[in-house]
Amino acid sequence: MCIAETMAYCAVINRCGFNSEGIVVVAKRLGAQHGSGILGVNIGNNKTIEDAVSDYVKGVHTLSQFADYLVINISSLNTPGLCKLQGRKQLEELVKKDIAAVALALHLDGLIISNTTISRPDPVTSHPLAGESGGLSGKPLFDMSTSILKEMYILTQGKIPLIGCGGVSNGEDAYKKIRAGATLVQLYTAFAYDGPSLIPQIKAELAECLERDGFKSVQEAVGADCK
Incomplete structure (x- = not known):
């Protein structure tokens, strides 16, 4: 599954440019995993690379074999110039190459x-740190x-299919994302603070909603709020 990420974070796996140890190390770790859950791999280009498209293609070829879905990250605020890929011309150039072939092969x-x-x-x-x-x-x-x-x-x-994320911390939040058009809901910050027990809590609250x-x-x- 290849997901073109527009203004998204909440990465599952990061490679160089997102301060990880690099694509080779990530590939080895993914190859050693034997979990039964859904695994997403978030791919972004290195901030020091000039040919961003070739860097994405390399990421797809190396990591797609381990992933249930791939995220083409074109919006990391911490990677200089990455958000420029959100332009129509740049994005079309990116996704018409091998990444598109992977997406078609997976039918997602x-x-x-x-x-x-x-x-x-x-x-x-x-806040005192707002200026950072x-x-x-x-x-x-x-x-x-x-x-x-x-x-x-x-x-x-x-x-x-849209994945809604951004500020989700409880079942009501997840429900509002779904009503706004999300088929899936993703969270990061609340999970970092509250840990794994937050997930069954959100599921129970969502069922109630x-x-x-x-x-x-x-x-x-x-999409109930969009009709």
Whole structure:
């Protein structure tokens, strides 16, 4: 599954450019895994490379054999120039190469919405560290990211699976992402703070939300606020 990531974070696996030990080390670690869960690999180009497309292709060839889905990360706020790949011309050049072939072979596609932000919305704007550079994640991002998710669902007419992320910390948050168009929900910051026990909690709360509003499944609720 090849997911063109528009303004997304919450990476599962990072390679060089995202401060990991590099693609060779990552490949060895993935090859040694024997888990039964879904594994996503987030691919971004190295900040020191000039030919970004060839760097992505190398990542796909090396890591796709281990992944249930691939994320083409075109929005890391910590990799200089990476966000330029969100332009239509640059993105078309990127995905028409071998990455597109991998996506077609796996018969899956989608978008992750959305990323950290360089803005500092309330109440963060008054924080002593608000002036630091880098992307902001977590709860302050929720409303902004959900709005973008809803807009993308409408623009794609619900034809492309969307993964909603940004500020999700409980079942109600996950439910709002689903109603805004997300088929899947992804979280990072809350998971880092609260740990694995947060997942069954979110699932239970999500089930309550669905039952409360008369939905028999998550799929029935996808895009409910966009109709």
